[in-house]
Amino acid sequence: MPEPEDKALFADEFTPDDLPFLANLDCGDEAWSRAATEWICGSDVIDSIGKHGTTVWIYRHCEADDSIVGFASLSATGWLRWPPPDGKKCRLLYIPQLGLDRRYRGKPSSHDFRYSNQIIEYLLGQAKRAAEQIREDKPPKKHVELLTLRVHRDNIPAQKLYQRYGFKFLPAFDENDHLAMQLPLALDSPSRAMDL
Numbered sequence: 190m191p192e193p194e195d196k197a198l199f200a201d202e203f204t205p206d207d208l209p210f211l212a213n214l215d216c217g218d219e220a221w222s223r224a225a226t227e228w229i230c231g232s233d234v235i236d237s238i239g240k241h242g243t244t245v246w247i248y249r250h251c252e253a254d255d256s257i258v259g260f261a262s263l264s265a266t267g268w269l270r271w272p273p274p275d276g277k278k279c280r281l282l283y284i285p286q287l288g289l290d291r292r293y294r295g296k297p298s299s300h301d302f303r304y305s306n307q308i309i310e311y312l313l314g315q316a317k318r319a320a321e322q323i324r325e326d327k328p329p330k331k332h333v334e335l336l337t338l339r340v341h342r343d344n345i346p347a348q349k350l351y352q353r354y355g356f357k358f359l360p361a362f363d364e365n366d367h368l369a370m371q372l373p374l375a376l377d378s379p380s381r382a383m384d385l
């Protein structure tokens with residue numbers, strides 16, 4: 190296994206051909222970490238792509254490296270009321286799941302190259318790009334302005350990561366011990382996506 194280092198990760202769109210390479214991915218022992226591992230290694234990822242048009246990216250140290258550092262995903266919701274239960278009807282971008290192999294948590298020590306930061310910055314860039322595409326293609330009522338997610342109330346590392354990038358908790362939301370977070374996509378400012 191390559192040692193964590195100050196280097197940009199290589200991001201690639203997931204296809205079912207990647208599943209054999211994911212067999213060794215292990216996001217950790219906590220319930221939410223096992224859920225992340227099971228989501229990407231099992232049938233949920235394929236269901237999410239098929240049913241919701243989710244896009245999934247996997248991250249490696251470099252293109253030629255088969256060992257996977259982590260993954261992230263992005264989906265668009267159907268019409269729903271936001272904030273629930275009686276906000277205005279809209280569509281949102283949504284992060285169904287993301288995770289890092291447990292070996293890479295907190296690595297490398299440099300903030301600029303921290304794998305968790307690289308994964309989320311790439312995802313924010315993709316979310317912004319998706320929202321801009323919708324803005325070009327669709328009428329205003331279909332535009333999306335928020336990136337949202339759910340996180341277990343005890344999953345402090347994930348909450349800290351999201352807060353680092355400006356996500357805020359939705360007040361008074363708690364569904365089966367999961368809190369909701371949201372981030373306005375600031376479509377008029379330059380993207381922070383890595384140039385991968």
Ligand SMILES: CC(C)(COP(=O)(O)OP(=O)(O)OC[C@H]1O[C@@H](n2cnc3c(N)ncnc32)[C@H](O)[C@@H]1OP(=O)(O)O)[C@@H](O)C(=O)NCCC(=O)NCCS
Binds near residue numbers: 344
């Ligand atoms: C979420 C995840 C990608 C974050 O990556 P990471 O490398 O652990 O995160 P970072 O090191 O960048 O930062 C996490 C923060 O949590 C803190 N932290 C880490 N473990 C902690 C713990 N057990 N308790 C409290 N805080 C903790 C870190 O010190 C850091 O704090 P800081 O922002 O004050 O510096 C990773 O933990 C993961 O894959 N978890 C399993 C899957 C998962 O939870 N997915 C999200 C589903 S919503």
